[in-house]
Amino acid sequence: MRAWKGMDWDVMNRLHEKGYIGNPKSKAKSVPLTEEGARISEALFKKHFGLSS
Template identity: 55%
Template sequence: MEIDEDKIDDAVLALLWLTLHNERWAWKGFDWATTDRLHKKGLIGDPVNKLKSLILTD
């Protein structure tokens, strides 16, 4: 069975939304490959930084 990465991305995006704080920030405790894909799709800010959270884009 192949893994559907789009479904994983949707699930992680939903979990990020559930952990929002300060309206746009979410804790980044998820798989790096997934957050990189979400960043390439323009859904989150660049996850590669020293912060423990990331920004969800509009």
């Protein structure tokens, strides 16, 4: 899973330091999400955009 690098560089660096994304300092236009980053993003998506029962 990959994420676009359209965010502020300070934000990208903090996400990388926490282990949620790969190193943003590359020529690629996207960065890979780590397993933990993907797990957390899925949980947050379900929390904020999932259907409530």
